[in-house]
Amino acid sequence: MKTLQIKTAQNVxxxxxxxxxxxxxxxxxxxxxxxxxxxYFGIEILGFDMFRAAFDGDSWxxxxxxxxxxxxxxxxxxxxxxLLDGQTLGKKLLHIKVINIDGFKPTITDYIMRWFLRIVDFNLFTLLFVYVASLGLNDAYVLIMLIFMFGKLVGFFLILxxxxxxxxxxxxxxTIVIFLKDEVRFSHTILMDIKDSYKPTYPNVIKLSDxxxxxxxxxxxxAAKFNDYKTLIKLRSKIIEVADIKSIHKSDKEFIDTVLKDYNFYTQSM
Known part of the structure; x- marks a missing residue:
């Protein structure tokens, strides 16, 4: 399997x-x-066609x-x-998920962009397919199907x-799609020791992903090990930007430590 090593802005x-x-x-x-x-469920079980028949003649x-x-x-x-943090039901079943190329959770704009461009990846020739099919060219049946299939294969070959x-x-x-092969080990890397009496400070940390x-x-x-204050400042700014947090801590170390503890508090109690 291919791997991708990302060097974050914080040099990790x-x-x-x-x-x-x-x-x-x-x-x-x-x-x-x-x-x-x-x-199928909508048409056969709930009888969607029945509802349509009730409005027969009212085209709008x-x-x-x-x-x-x-x-x-x-x-x-x-x-x-x-809603599922970078996963569809199929991705969840296959243990894969979408993340930003920098390793962080994609923004809603990123999700919208990749969804909209499915028209290129999977439906590049759909309009041409519909047009040719609408001409009623019975002799061109094979051509019509080839056009349709080729449009669906664009995304496949790009990924390949x-x-x-x-x-x-x-x-x-x-964005990239990653395989969550180390889910158990992955969860251990985000755990922090917090007491039962711990009271969180920043509820917005739930906007962060694992x-x-x-x-x-x-x-x-x-950064803390080597007293890399530049990196701590950058990391603090990134957290504030992504999670939309207003910091009440003056120290970068205290702020980031609190954010991690708060994240553990909210995610472990969910």
Whole structure:
């Protein structure tokens, strides 16, 4: 498996295992099974077609109903990755997740960008496919299917042949997909000793991800060991920016130590 070593702005080297194309393909298939199951359940079980039949002749209402029905499918990967911290249901099953190229949690803008650019990665020729299909060219059936399949394979080949296993959406959004092979060891790297009577100071630390906490802890330990005050200042600024925290501590060390303890307090009690 490919690995990627990231050197953070705080000069700490962190190694990630990149998800390979087959892991991502399997996650993609699982996610599409979920989408198909939703459509099947809506039409066959809940009788969505029955509701449409009730408004037969009212084209605007029918279109609005179609749009509303397919919204969960259309935005599936976007809202699941935002809500599940960089994972869809398929990614969760395959133990892979999306992170920023710098190792931190992607912003909502990053998620939107990589979702929107699926039109290039998986649907590059969809419009052409729809156009050719609409011409009713029965003799061009094979051509139509080839156009459709090739459009779906663009993302596959980009992941296969790019250095960091990135599709076009990943490249533009500066994201990568990693394999969480060391989940147990990973969780131990973010643990801090806190007493039962501990009272947290910064509730906004829940905006950080486990990976953010790991990077913060490793960077903090290195910087504190060598009294690297420049790095501590940079790390403090990054935490304030990412978690939207207003610091009440004057000392960088006290602030970062408190943030890590607070993160442990909130995540262990959830």
């Amino acid at each position: 080297a962190i190694k990630f295992t990149l998800a390979n194309v087959f892991q991502r393909l399997l996650a993609f298939i699982v996610d599409n099974i979920v989408k198909v199951a939703y459509i 209402t029918l279109r609005a109903m179609d749009v509303l029905f397919f919204l969960p499918v259309t935005f599936y990967s976007l809202y699941t990755e935002i 042949f790019t250095n960091n296993n990135q599709r076009f959406g990943d490249i533009i959004a500066n 990976n953010d906490a790991r990077i913060i802890k490793e960077t903090f330990k290195t």
